[in-house]
Amino acid sequence: MESSESLESLDFFSGLEAADRELLAAIASRHSYPAGTTIFTEGDEPGSLRVLERGLVSLRQRQRDAPGDMQMMSLSERGAVFGIAALVGEENIYPHSAICLEETEVVELDAEQLLSLLHDKPDAGVRILLRFAQYLSTRLSAAREQIRSRVRPGLISHG
Numbered sequence: 001m002e003s004s005e006s007l008e009s010l011d012f013f014s015g016l017e018a019a020d021r022e023l024l025a026a027i028a029s030r031h032s033y034p035a036g037t038t039i040f041t042e043g044d045e046p047g048s049l050r051v052l053e054r055g056l057v058s059l060r061q062r063q064r065d066a067p068g069d070m071q072m073m074s075l076s077e078r079g080a081v082f083g084i085a086a087l088v089g090e091e092n093i094y095p096h097s098a099i100c101l102e103e104t105e106v107v108e109l110d111a112e113q114l115l116s117l118l119h120d121k122p123d124a125g126v127r128i129l130l131r132f133a134q135y136l137s138t139r140l141s142a143a144r145e146q147i148r149s150r151v152r153p154g155l156i157s158h159g
Contacts, residue, residue, distance in 0.1 A: 002028040002107060010051050010107065011079030015131050020124045027113040032105045039083075039098040039106070042069075046086035046094055048108040051079060055104025061096040072096055081135055086111035088132075 004021040007013040007028060013021050030053065033039060039050070042062055056076045060069040075082055085094050086109075118125035 001026055002030060006030075007107065010053065012051050012081050012131070012135055013079075015134065017127060020127050023117055023121060023124055024109060024114075024128070027117060028107050028109050030105065030107055032103070033100045035100055035102045035104075037100045037104075039100065039104075040094050042094055042097045044094050045092060046083060046111050048083055048110055049081065049086040049114060050083040050098075050106045050108050051081050052077065053105040053107055054078060055106075056101040057082065057104055057106075058099045058101050059096045060099060069097070074101070081132075081139075084136070087114065 002025045004018060004025045007021050007025050008018075013024065016024070033055070039057065040047070042060075052075055056074060057080075058074050059072045059082065061072050062069045082098055083094065085092070118128060
């Protein structure tokens with residue numbers, strides 16, 4: 001169990017009311033992983049939603065028509081959320097693997113307990129899900145900008 005104060009220092013949690021942080025702190029735990037550790041593997045059933053405290057995590061996905069996997073993105077920003085399939089997974093599996101590229105520390109929210117909390121405390125659940133939607137919207141906007149910066153004009157058709 002984490003303290004509400006320790007969660008407040010992470011961006012995702014700082015946008016929540018103190019009472020909501022208290023609820024999440026009760027189901028949160030801190031884990032440290034050495035470099036090279038696979039936190040979860042593509043295809044696994046989601047066990048936890050994770051928030052990066054410190055370190056560097058590579059999100060990797062298997063390639064369909066080639067051997068090996070490819071890096072989708074790296075997370076190093078304190079407060080970055082990953083393992084979101086635990087909360088919104090369509091197929092109830094992790095769509096990618098998460099591998100520590102250096103010693104990493106994360107706050108983990110058990111998926112089953114998190115979903116129970118959202119159902120049992122609907123007012124808090126709505127606020128937590130709205131915060132999660134804000135986080136995803138910001139991440140999606142950043143991804144769009146990254147794609148725009150890498151695409152040469154004229155390569156994408158508008159029709």
